[in-house]
Amino acid sequence: MFREKIKVLDCTIRDGGLMNNHNFDFRFVREVYKAISAAGIDYMEIGYKNSKELFSPKEYGAWKFCDDDEIRKVIEGVESETRISVMVDIGRVNIDDVKPASESPVKMIRVATYVKDIDKAIFMVNHFAEKGYETTINIMAISKDQGVELDEALRQIENESKVNVVYIVDSFGNLYQETTEMLVKRFKAILKTREVGFHGHNHQQLAFGNTIEAIIHNANYLDATIYGIGRAAGNCPLELLVGFLKNPKFDIRPILDVISSEFIPLSKKIEWGYVIPYAIAGMMNEHPRAAMALRNSDKKESYREFYEGIKNTGLD
Amino acid sequence: MFREKIKVLDCTIRDGGLMNNHNFDFRFVREVYKAISAAGIDYMEIGYKNSKELFSPKEYGAWKFCDDDEIRKVIEGVESETRISVMVDIGRVNIDDVKPASESPVKMIRVATYVKDIDKAIFMVNHFAEKGYETTINIMAISKDQGVELDEALRQIENESKVNVVYIVDSFGNLYQETTEMLVKRFKAILKTREVGFHGHNHQQLAFGNTIEAIIHNANYLDATIYGIGRAAGNCPLELLVGFLKNPKFDIRPILDVISSEFIPLSKKIEWGYVIPYAIAGMMNEHPRAAMALRNSDKKESYREFYEGIKNTGLD
Numbered sequence: 001m002f003r004e005k006i007k008v009l010d011c012t013i014r015d016g017g018l019m020n021n022h023n024f025d026f027r028f029v030r031e032v033y034k035a036i037s038a039a040g041i042d043y044m045e046i047g048y049k050n051s052k053e054l055f056s057p058k059e060y061g062a063w064k065f066c067d068d069d070e071i072r073k074v075i076e077g078v079e080s081e082t083r084i085s086v087m088v089d090i091g092r093v094n095i096d097d098v099k100p101a102s103e104s105p106v107k108m109i110r111v112a113t114y115v116k117d118i119d120k121a122i123f124m125v126n127h128f129a130e131k132g133y134e135t136t137i138n139i140m141a142i143s144k145d146q147g148v149e150l151d152e153a154l155r156q157i158e159n160e161s162k163v164n165v166v167y168i169v170d171s172f173g174n175l176y177q178e179t180t181e182m183l184v185k186r187f188k189a190i191l192k193t194r195e196v197g198f199h200g201h202n203h204q205q206l207a208f209g210n211t212i213e214a215i216i217h218n219a220n221y222l223d224a225t226i227y228g229i230g231r232a233a234g235n236c237p238l239e240l241l242v243g244f245l246k247n248p249k250f251d252i253r254p255i256l257d258v259i260s261s262e263f264i265p266l267s268k269k270i271e272w273g274y275v276i277p278y279a280i281a282g283m284m285n286e287h288p289r290a291a292m293a294l295r296n297s298d299k300k301e302s303y304r305e306f307y308e309g310i311k312n313t314g315l316d
Numbered sequence: 317m318f319r320e321k322i323k324v325l326d327c328t329i330r331d332g333g334l335m336n337n338h339n340f341d342f343r344f345v346r347e348v349y350k351a352i353s354a355a356g357i358d359y360m361e362i363g364y365k366n367s368k369e370l371f372s373p374k375e376y377g378a379w380k381f382c383d384d385d386e387i388r389k390v391i392e393g394v395e396s397e398t399r400i401s402v403m404v405d406i407g408r409v410n411i412d413d414v415k416p417a418s419e420s421p422v423k424m425i426r427v428a429t430y431v432k433d434i435d436k437a438i439f440m441v442n443h444f445a446e447k448g449y450e451t452t453i454n455i456m457a458i459s460k461d462q463g464v465e466l467d468e469a470l471r472q473i474e475n476e477s478k479v480n481v482v483y484i485v486d487s488f489g490n491l492y493q494e495t496t497e498m499l500v501k502r503f504k505a506i507l508k509t510r511e512v513g514f515h516g517h518n519h520q521q522l523a524f525g526n527t528i529e530a531i532i533h534n535a536n537y538l539d540a541t542i543y544g545i546g547r548a549a550g551n552c553p554l555e556l557l558v559g560f561l562k563n564p565k566f567d568i569r570p571i572l573d574v575i576s577s578e579f580i581p582l583s584k585k586i587e588w589g590y591v592i593p594y595a596i597a598g599m600m601n602e603h604p605r606a607a608m609a610l611r612n613s614d615k616k617e618s619y620r621e622f623y624e625g626i627k628n629t630g631l632d
Contacts, residue, residue, distance in 0.1 A: 176528055176560070177493060202521070204556050209525025212492055227592075239592065240520050243599035244492070256619035259592055264617050274590075276543075276555065276575055283559035301580050303572035 002247040005195075005220045009043035010036045010238055013063055014087055015223075015230035019270050022047055023061035028262060030074050032226065035258035037080035039242065040249045043108060045085040046071060051094045071105045083107040087138070088124065090117045095124065101132030108134040112169070115145045118153040122161045129162035136197060136221070138167040142183060143174035143285050154190040165195040165221045170210065173203025173233055173282035177213040184217040197221030200236045202228055203282025205274055207236040212244065226255060227263040232288035233278040271295060276303045284310045318563040321511075321536045325359040326352045326554055329379055330403055331539075331546035335586050338363055339377035346390050347578055348542065353396035354570035355558065359424060361401040362387060367410045387421045399423035403454070404440065406433045411440065417448030424450040428485070431461045434469040438477040445478035452513060452537070454483040458499060459490035459601050470506040481511040481537045486526065489519025489549055489598035493529040500533040513537030516552045518544055519598025521590055523552040528560065542571060543579040548604035549594040587611060592619045600626045 012032055013024055024032075029046065036044045047063030055064055062070045066086045075084065085108040101107065109128040113121035118137075125135040137157060139145070157166055168183050175183070180198070187196045198214035198221070200207030211222055224238035239259065242250045267273075277291035280303065294306055328348055329340055340348075345362065352360045363379030371380055378386045382402045391400065401424040417423065425444040429437035434453075441451040453473060455461070473482055484499050491499070496514070503512045514530035514537070516523030527538055540554035555575065558566045583589075593607035596619065610622055 177525060178528075178532070204559070205518070205521050205524050205553065208521050209493060209528075212494075212525075216494070237521065237595075240595060240599070243520070243595070253620050253623065256592060256596075256623055260617045260619050276572060279553075279556060279559070280572075283556070301576045303576050304569050307569065307572055 002245060003215075003220070004247070006215065006245060006247065007042040007221050008238070008241060008245070008250070009045060009085060009197075009221060009223050010041045010225060011045040011085075011087075011199075011223050011235065012036075012225040012229055012238070014045040014047050015225055015235055016272070017047055017061070017063050018231040019229070019272055021060045022063035024063060026062075026073060029063070030078070031258055031262055033074050033080070033082070034078055035226070035254040037078055037082045038254035039251050041082055041238070041242075043083050043085045045087060045110065046074070047086060048092075049086045049088045049098065049109070050092045051097065053094070054092055066106070068099065068104050068106065075105060083134075085110055087112055090120045090124070093124075095127055098128065098131060106133065108136065110136040110138050110167075112138045112140055114140055115149050115153045118156055122156060122163075125161050125163045135163045136165040136167055137161070137163050138169045138197075138199060140169045141171045141287070142168050143170060143172050143179070146183075151186070151190060154187060158191050158194065163194060165197045166191055167197035167199050167221065167223070168214070168219070169199045170201050170207075172285055172287060173201035173207070173278065174285040175200070175210050176206060177209060180210040180213040181217050184214050184219050188218060195220045197223065199223040201230065201282070202233040202235060202274065203278040203288065207234070208240045208244075211236045211241060227259050227267070229263065229266075229272050232272070232292055233274055233282070234272040276301075277306050280307050280310060286310055318561060319531075319536070320563070322531065322561060322563065323358040323537050324554070324557060324561070324566070325361060325401060325513075325537060325539050326357045326541060327361040327401075327403075327515075327539050327551065328352075328541040328545055328554070330361040330363050331541055331551055332588070333363055333377070333379050334547040335545070335588055337376045338379035340379060342378075342389060344578060345379070346394070347574055349390050349396070349398070350394055351542070351570040351574035353394055353398045355567050356565045357398055357554070357558075359399050359401045361403060361426065362390070363402060364408075365402045365404045365414065365425070366408050367413065369410070370408055382422075384415065384420050384422065391421060399450075401426055403428055406436045406440070409440075411443055414444065414447060422449065424452065426452040426454055426483070428454045428456055430456055431465050431469045434472055438472060438479075441477050441479045451479045452481040452483055453477070453479050454485045454513070454515060456485045457487045457603075458484050459486060459488050459495070462499075467502070467506060470503060474507050474509065479510060481513045482507055483513035483515050483537065483539070484530070484535070485515045486517050486523075488601055488603060489517035489523070489594065490601040491516070491526050492522060493525060496526040496529040497533050500530050500535050504534060511536050513539065515539040517546065517598070518549040518551060518590065519594040519604065523550070524556045524560075527552045527557060543575050543583070545579065545582075545588050548588070548608055549590055549598070550588040592617075593622050596623050596626060602626055
């Protein structure tokens with residue numbers, strides 16, 4: 001029933017950190033790592049590797065920077081087959097800060113990029129690959145960037161990069177299953193020697209459905225987060241994905257436990273998940289930043305005004 | 317872009333009523349009716365037509381019984397093209413209580429049935445059709461009832477009934493898009509002279525995705541509810557469905573307004589939507605009643621125990 005090549009990557013701390021400036025404390029991150037490890041999840045993405053020259057450690061938590069020593073404190077003494085991943089954004093990392101993989105607890109580096117920055121992304125993944133890391137390129141905001149430049153970018157990746165996996169990232173939660181199917185097929189057609197991954201957002205409650213659609217069309221790297229935590233409406237819930245996949249190596253129970261003990265209390269403190277302004281942003285194919293600002297204002301339930309604002313003027 | 321044959325049925329009050337014993341007050345129901353009418357939704361299902369000999373009006377609100385006069389009070393004076401629907405359960409209605417359609421504000425009667433009761437359902441829809449109503453048969457718990465008896469039931473419906481529409485009802489929120497596709501195709505293959513409908517449940521956050529899948533494979537009658545209210549994890553959110561369908565007759569804005577004004581306050585008083593016990597029931601293909609009982613107990617966040625209880629013994 002199951003497809004052995006499928007790898008699940010938990011990005012709870014990394015994408016969830018976008019809702020609290022990466023201010024998860026060590027105990028919390030360690031509880032997540034224990035649960036992810038016990039559940040048999042393949043990868044755990046623990047944060048961003050950003051330069052401290054660009055972002056202040058006073059404003060952001062440790063998982064905005066992901067120093068190797070901080071990661072070691074989280075994983076030390078926990079029995080685990082889970083591989084640690086970090087994400088880097090183009091132009092926000094000092095690549096010389098990244099040690100060779102043999103000296104680091106990190107096993108995978110994922111480069112987040114827009115189509116227009118694909119040359120820089122290729123340079124970076126090649127650099128990290130030479131240092132011994134597994135690498136991915138995550139193409140963000142794909143629902144706004146489906147012109148011929150996308151095919152050209154994919155051809156460049158296939159021909160010029162050492163990357164292992166190329167992700168479709170539905171940053172705006174705009175994809176439906178037909179658009180997901182079309183994109184996976186387009187990626188697979190060009191990236192003949194790479195794996196394809198899928199990272200959904202749940203603005204229209206379609207992150208899990210689109211992830212299933214990506215699986216059907218042979219995407220093998222799947223992102224998910226515990227209880228769906230993540231920017232705005234969040235991501236594909238890991239518990240649903242594990243319930244769907246039939247691979248006996250996965251165990252849903254540690255994920256259920258950590259939701260009970262950690263994520264229910266957290267959900268009273270920070271907001272993520274389905275709310276109407278995110279749904280509107282998703283269906284209008286817009287970045288959720290305006291919706292996130294609305295949720296932090298006294299107009300948080302003024303949906304019609306928000307809808308008409310986007311409809312009449314656009315957000316960008 | 318749009319398919320003119322698609323009809324949207326709002327069952328906010330009917331399915332939502334399963335979470336509060338149908339105790340919506342008149343003002344609330346009228347606000348919903350106004351919003352549904354202004355949004356251009358084709359049908360609004362206002363409740364069940366149950367016999368007062370079987371259920372006490374002291375225990376249940378008006379929308380458990382749907383007397384014609386109570387419905388008139390809701391709709392009077394509201395400009396509307398929306399047609400009123402009521403649902404009946406096999407064995408719970410006195411069919412002689414139902415007046416001819418020409419004397420009633422109700423335009424459609426939907427008969428909810430299991431596969432095993434299909435003969436009774438056919439008898440009832442034929443009776444209501446003769447009284448001048450549009451009719452549907454809604455086959456519940458379809459994820460547990462996919463044997464050859466289903467094909468036989470569909471053939472009987474096609475050959476012996478006057479029904480207009482036959483619904484696939486994913487009572488347990490267990491279907492994925494592949495199972496949805498397969499069922500819609502199976503229904504369409506046998507029901508050559510009827511329309512096929514889809515009623516999703518959101519236990520695994522797939523109600524909207526499965527509804528899209530049903531649309532793709534030519535189901536034309538689609539159920540949804542405002543802000544996804546409904547039993548347990550609720551239904552396909554109407555606002556998402558209207559955002560997806562491109563038919564210019566629909567207007568999402570009155571739905572956004574009534575969510576702001578009525579459903580956000582209501583969501584603080586009664587619980588519906590995605591919570592882990594419903595997700596577990598959905599993935600295990602079980603009725604949500606045990607999960608609903610858990611949510612009303614002091615073990616509401618004891619997910620592992622609940623999961624192992626279902627896994628080890630089953631619920632039925």
